[in-house]
Amino acid sequence: MGLLDNTTQQQYYQGNDYGNYQFTSLNDIITQFMIGYVGEDKTISKAKRTDVAFYAQRAMQELSFDTFKSIKSQEITVPATLQMILPQDYVNYTKISWSDSSGIKHRLYPTLCNTSNPTNPYQNTDGDFMLQAVGTMTIGDYTIVLDAEYKNIIVGMEVSSPNIPTGSIVYDTKNSGSITTIQISTTNGVLVNTTYTGTETLTFTNSDGSLILPPESSFILENITYAVGEKKLTQSPNTDVSNIKVGMLVSNIALDPSTTVTDVNGAVITVSNATSIGVIPSDNTEFTFISANSLSDTWSNYKSGTPSENQDDYQDDTYWPVGGERYGLDPQHAQVNGSFYIDQQSGKIHFSSNISGKTVVLDYISDGLGEDEEMLVHKFAEEAMYKWIAYGILSTRANTPEYIINRYKKEKFAETRKAKLRLSNIKLEEITQILRGKSKQIKH
Secondary structure (H helix, E strand, O other): OEOOOOOEHHHHHHOOOOOHHHEEEHHHHHHHHHHHHEOOOOOEOOOOHHHHHHHHHHHHHHHHHHOOOOEEEEEEEOOOOOEEEOOOOOOEEEEEEEEOOOOOEEEOEEOOOOOOOOOOOOOOOOOOOOEEEEEEEOOOOOEEEEOOOOOOOOOOOEEEOOOOOOOOEEEEEEEEOOEEEEEEEOOOOOEOOOOOOEEEEEEEEOOOOOOOOOOOEEEEEOOEEOOOOOOEEEEOOOOOHHHOOOOOEEEOOOOOOOOEEEEEEOOEEEEOOOOOOOOOOOOOOOEEEEEOOOOOHHHHHHHHOOOHHHOOOOOOOOOOOOOOOOOOOOHHHOOOOOEEEEEOOOOEEEEOHHHOOOEEEEEEEOOOOOOHHHOEEEHHHHHHHHHHHHHHHHHOOOOOOHHHHHHHHHHHHHHHHHHHHHHOOOOHHHHHHHHOOOOOOOOO
16 A cells, blocks of 8 residues: 555655655645646736745745754764854754763853954054064065064065055065065065165055954974975975864965965875965975964953853852852853853854863754755645745735735735644643643642
8 A cells, every 4th residue: 555655555664764754845845836826717827936946945944943843953072172163054053052971961051142252353562453573674675584483474465664665565484593584576476676775664464455363373384395286285304294284374485375275194285276476486495374363362261261150159169068158140150061152253152161072962943945855844834835935926926916915924824823833743641741740749
């Protein structure tokens, strides 16, 4: 005996697609809508399938947020960085908790209103958002010796001072004896000379006009071998390659200023491109690797501090000998589970220090359109989908009578409410079992 999809009972139990009969695919919803709602002598006389598909997907998204059971979960072990990357199809979270050895989840509380990870641009000693250095110049020479080592000065930065030609950029950098030496050129890679002998204050800015961020970490590797057009950098002997991480910015005249590290394998570093901006000196074997600073002081202090929820008072880490004497306590802090906040800009969840190494479970909402196999509609909400699509098409179509639009608006609302009640999965016997304890005596 087979169902509508011609699947027999034997095929069902031998397969692995269990329980799928309760759903209807989004593609079937669209097809059935075209059959039942579009055509001559029907409310919608004509409609393109692409239009129906658009409103079907919009209905899927809207119903997924508060009607469908579209809650998904992901489990990770929190690393030492105390960060978790948001899932690819993440829309919002419903609960974040850590799981103990018994598999019981302990709810974490959000602390976004109390902390964050703000942008931390570079500031000089005067508080200005400028990277400046004192350079020693020689008239008619394109080489400038700076007064210290500046690892955050990279190839491609714009450099300016009274006696440097307007529009000059950093052509090359070298570091030796805690001193940085730069060469300057035009944006086309033509070396340009200074017009003064002596010292001047040089100002460095990013070519795209963005603020310079202080590096989280930077490393200068020497004895790098490479060839024009290749994407492989090799250090021989290998002394510091282990410090290089994927995503670091690579600064050298041999590479485009936007080059980043894409892979590290032993002494070989693979970079994103190998486009040269000028002639490559034969002795230029020094490369600077910079990791952009994503750690503000606020986030650094949050991740390194002992959470206040792990203290019985706010003075020290000791517990009071007599319990229950923490007055004026905010109820959301009356637990030792830990806290978190979500940095939407970086797409990461940041945890308090007491969550390091624990298993964290993220329960989150998706919009139901992340993957093809997710585009399923529960049969309890199938009629609501039809009303959403019909209302979407009619409300955006010219010359549609207002009473027709209002009719489908009311029907959409009613069917959505009905679907929500059906999907709430309320069982009378379960409610009865809970209510049996309503008169249970509470001892004081």
